[in-house]
Amino acid sequence: MRRLLVVGALVAVSLLTTVAAANAAEAGVLVLAQAESVEQVxxxxxxxxxxILALxxxxxxxxxxxxxxxxxxxPGEIEKAKVAFRxxxxxxxxxxxxxxxxxxLQGIVGA
Structure with missing residues (x-):
């Protein structure tokens, strides 16, 4: 069962990255890093x-x-589920x- 979950997660991540790369390629966008200010960064x-945290x-x-x-x-699995919920x-x-x-961080940097 765990292997199935891992495989499913890997497939979902690969599909999401492929779609994002395809959309960027279609738009003709090739900006690697361009920030105008520290605030923007x-x-x-x-x-x-x-x-990332929400994901x-x-x-x-x-x-x-x-x-x-x-x-x-x-009881063991229920406790593990509760730990995952926490x-x-x-x-x-x-x-x-x-x-x-x-x-x-903006206050520390002075931006």
Whole structure:
């Protein structure tokens, strides 16, 4: 079952990256790195951090749900599902707090 989940996740990631690359190629966009200011760089970092944290939290939420459903009342599996749910909550909380962290970094950098 775990192998099936891993294979499914790898297929989903590869499809998403392929579609994103195809869309960029169609638009004729080839910009590797071009930021006009430090604020823009920090905003880009915030966007990436929020996206990655939300993605990981969603993965943990999905894993927790699958473990809970497939646990069939097994106390060990239910506890592992609860740990995954807690991890998802922490991930979503960090994603919500990411703009605050970027604001603090802007204050430190002086931007």
């Amino acid at each position: 920090l905003e880009n970092v915030r966007g990436w951090v929020v996206g 990981l939290a969603t993965v943990f939420l999905t894993i927790g749900g699958v473990r809970y459903i497939l646990g069939s009342g097994d 991890s998802a909550c922490v991930g979503y909380a960090l994603a919500i707090l990411a703009p605050l962290v970027v604001t603090v």
